[in-house]
Amino acid sequence: MSGFRLPTGGLIDRSATLRFRFDGRELAGHPGDTLASALLANGVGLTGRSFKYHRPRGILSAGAEEPNALVELRRGARREPNSRATMVELFDGLEADSQNRWPSLGFDLMAVNGLLSPVFAAGFYYKTFMWPARFWETVYEPLIRRAAGLGRAAAAPDPDHYEKATIHCDVLVAGAGPAGLAAALAAGRSGARVILCDEGACLGGSLLSERRALGDRPAPDWAAAAEAELASLPDVRILRRTTVFGVFDHGTYGAVQRVGDHLPVPEPHAPRQRLWRIVAKRCVLAAGSLERPLVFGDNDRPGVMLAGAVRTYLNRYAVAPGRRAVVFANNDTAGAVAADLAAAGVAVEAIVDARPGSTLQQAGTRLLAGAVVTRAIGGARGLHAVEIRDAAGRPATLPCDLLAMSGGFSPNVHLTSHLGGRPVWNPGLAAFVPGDLPLGMTVAGSVAGVFDLAGCLAGGGRAGTEAAKDCGFDGGRFELPETAPEATGVSPLWRVKGGGGKRFVDFQNDVTDKDIELADREGFRAVEHLKRYTTLGMATDQGKTSNVNAIGIMAEITRRDVEAVGTTRFRPPYTPVSLGALAGHARGRDFRPTRLTPSHDWAAEQGAVFVEAGAWLRAQYFPRPGEKDWLETVSREVRQVRSAVGFCDVSTLGKIDLQGADAAEFLNRLYINTWTTLPVGKARYGLMLREDGIVMDDGTTSRLGEDRFLVTTTTANAAKVFQHMEFCHQCLWPELDVQFTSVSDQWAQFSVAGPKARALLARIVDAPFDIGNEAFPYLAAAELTVCGGIAARLFRISFSGELAYEVAVPARFGDALARRLMQAGGDLGVTPYGTEALGVMRIEKGHAAGNELNGQTTAADLGLGRMMSTKKDYIGRVLAGRPGLADPARPALVGFRPVDRSRRLRAGAHFIPQGAEATAANDQGYMTSVAFSPGLGHWIGLGLLSRGPERIGETLRACDPVRGEELAVEVVSPVFHDPEGKRLRA
Amino acid sequence: MRIPCPHCGERAAEEFSYLGDATVTRPAPDAGIDAFVDYAYRRDNPAGALAEYWYHGGGCRSWLVVTRDTRDHRILGAVDARARGAVEAQR
DSSP states (O other), X not given: OOOEEOSSOSSSOTTSOEEEEETTEEEEEOTTOBHHHHHHHTTOOOOEEOTTTOOEEOOOOSXXXXXXXXXXXXXXXXXXXXXXXXXXXXXXXXXXXXXXXXXXXXXXXGGGGGTTTTTTSTTHHHHHTOSSTTHIIIIIHHHHHHHSOOOOOOSSOOOSOEEEEEEEEEEEEEOOSHHHHHHHHHHHHTXXXXXXEOSSSSTTGGGGGOOSEETTEEHHHHHHHHHHHHHHSTTEEEETTEEEEEEETTTEEEEEEOSSTTSSSOOTTOOSXXXXXEEEEEEEEOXXXXXXXXXXXXXXXXXXXXXXXXXXXXXXXXXXXXXXXXXXXXXXXXXHHHHXXXXXXXXXXEEEESOTTOOOOOTTOOEEETOEEEEEEEETTEEEEEEEEOTTSOEEEEEOSEEEEEOOEEEOOGGGGTTSOOXXXXXXXXXXEOOSOOTTEEEOGGGGTOOSHHHHHHHHHHHHHHHHHHTTOOOOOOOOOOOOOOOOOBOOOOOOOSSOSOOEEETTTTEEHHHHHHHHHTTOOSHHHHHHHHOTTOSTTTTTTTHHHHHHHHHHHTTOOHHHHOOOOOOSOSSOOOHHHHHTTOSGGGGSOOEEOTTHHHHHHTTOEEEEETTEEEEEEOOOTTOOSHHHHHHHHHHHHHHSEEEEEOTTSEEEEEESTTHHHHHHHHBSSOOTTOOTTBEEEEEEEXXXXXXXXXXXXXXXXXXXXXXXXXXXXXXXXXXXXXXXXXXXXXXXXOEEEEOTTTEEEEEEESTTHHHHHHTTBOTTOOOSTTTSXXXXXXXXXXXXXXXXXXXXXXXXXXXXXXXXXXXXGHXXXXXXXXXXXXXXXXXXXXXXXXXXXXXXXXXXXXXXXXXSOOTTTTTOGGGSOSSSOOTTHHHHTSHHHHOTTSEEEEEXXXXXXXXXXXXXXXXXXXXXXXXXXXXXXEEEEEEEETTTTEEEEEEEEETGGGGTTOEEEEEETTTTEEEEEEEEOSOOSOTTOTTTTO | OEEEETTTXXXXXXXXXXXXXXXXXXXXXXSOHHHHXXXXXXXXXXXXXXXXXXXXXXXXOOEEEEEEETTTOOEEEEEEGGGHXXXXXXX
């Protein structure tokens, strides 16, 4: 191809030169160029190879719809595949590579795929790669992926950062072409809060490619003046390089701003892209329209370009895409293209106007009315000529290196259908125009099917004025500048047959009109079937240049109206949005906030290893020098607690302060057991069900006063239980006099456990409080002071099975309390212990925890059926009595130990009777929790076994097919440690 | 989505948790298993207005009864669940 830079004109800065590389070749352009315009200016016409057939492809368009000129932009971790060269702003040092070619762009061995095209027809992968089935993953798929791929994603982590922001406004204007600028001016002048977004770096849209004047100013100058006025209005925000990509419910719009994509690397401390959530009362959509290609033989040859794009390259970028042009159109814009070409000094061989009655007048240019281009002749080195058929059916060949084609215009209706609106066919305009609009949205300009400049400006002004008025701003106004009139007639031409070659409909996915014929023959006529069967419109361009042509061709084949074929609806995003922008800062460690316990810093000083527990980081164990693995550490912690004393931060448990005259009654209805009988100063274990009868949560609740309780929940369910309590109070029993609030974050709480726990606590509890066994027995609860006047709460509850307390102080004293306990208990042998030792001791004691409260178990399954009160109603009572949940054969909690005590148990292993095959039919339950018991010197487990409690003493097989292990286990009581409970009452 | 909280004003949907159909009523304790099965599991799926529970956990912690058109998500009204009785009595 033979593009070149024009000597004058264009919106480029010729005083500066930008160096860039394409496929390693050093080239130069100017500020204001896109990669596409700079390539054309350097005479580069071949930019890539096509998806399936590896055909040479050049630049088709000048905008977001580009299906051909897709490049890998940048290198290394910043390499971005499928970048549209037409949307990439040129910067100094830019590096881009063509895609989908091997070994090189000019000589591509995979082009042999073109010869195999019968194999690659629509639905080829469904038909061709059927047998043998095992070949799919190992042979076919990798082969297809290598042969028919696009760019390569970067393998390294993204070095840039992204951010998200929410913004509110009265009027959002999407698109800053003539209609959008008019709308923003009208609305902005009223004083309304306006946001104007445009995907480009400069506002103006089609005005930037326009040679006509608006009033007394050239179109680009008018756009610049409009922008200057908008920038001066205090409540107008202009977002350049920002694509409104989606419409969501209730006036919410998604937009992505490319903050740093026009730079080699983003500026320091600036994000690469910013994802905006725009909440707007009204939206004026001024998204413009896209020109359709014409479908004729080998219409994908480099040098065949959309006519509007030709005008943009000539007028905006001062680049002539060729030296000798033919214009092929079915509409009145052909004249303007020919005029612009001639003005730039490009020879125009002829205007081939498919309309037999065309009366287009263009001085000095031959008009071939009723003629069509049947085939483009050319290849990787560019276009040589086009073959035409004139109105009388006579063939001819016109030499040219540029074909400017226009098949009419399709309004950019995408955003109007994101909430389900279906575009409607307007036969007069030969276009789908917006149908039902999302609430609060109006359309203006060519997206509304208005294709003349004066109409776009006037419509935009009206829409902006109205939108502002709807928001309570009456002062909107827009004065229409004078513009030269233009004709906008069009007559559909869906394809030109009889020229040989391939007629491409979807350039990016290599779908031809033959594929559509095949889809018709095989019954995939409905527009949704057509799309999926041929993959038409399913590439990254989402069929921007192909959908309407495909529908027209299907209508022609099936002899139906376009209206009857209908159109698919669009979903967000309008153009691809990077996952980085959608993720924003929520990645890696920052995916969600990390919650730290009050003693976190102290635990870190002690060398604790931390574990994630929901959003919390909890100390898992505290290794000491010389300990060879976690098991040795954990076993030491357990032995120390059981023989002396240890403490553990349990602040993560949910804590809810519940008050009110009906507090006890409220708890009665929430929990399966009774609370009205709980004396003040006592704690009780409680279990709550979901309404369907399954266990929801457990925890101890203490009565601090006649009408005041402190409820605790498990760590994992803290928020869920609180929300459930709010539901029960507000929606089920609003008549109950209760108030409650979460105090989880307000109190630091430590479990202090072991035979010397009382001796340790006696050293920090302020006199005269008596923690002797008589005065403060098992399950006592009290408010008191510790460490010389610090408000505290003390509960004599035990999860470990030892003499144990939980002591709570205001969260700000949590760190100090941990240090004090260590200091005060030095001579008692005090040790901090983590969640791992906590877990070992609860398994030794047979307490159910998260592994057993797994959303599938009932109270009876956990051996707690006797807690279910029969004297009151409570959530889940009735459905817990369902036959399925009351079945005595349900798996229930029991303990397990290996017959060979040296063997390790595995959680998740399934119980199979001896002598039976290890199949699902013989499955009798599974191991839920396992631990190595330092006291017993072997592994122990808890599990759910059908009729478990009746089977104590039985031997079963624990089968772990995932690890390929199996061993004999003995069914035992779940309470391995101190079954009589003497130690906790000591 | 935007939910008009009667206490806090219009807020983004992420501040809320969704529970579903607010037209079901918890049966009397002696209503029997079938009544509770219906309450726990059976839901109509109307194309049109549906009253549903939303919890403003990221705001005022109120349970709301929001009436939403299931066809287009249009919000037709939102009241505090505790005020629902009064609203219904007015109708």
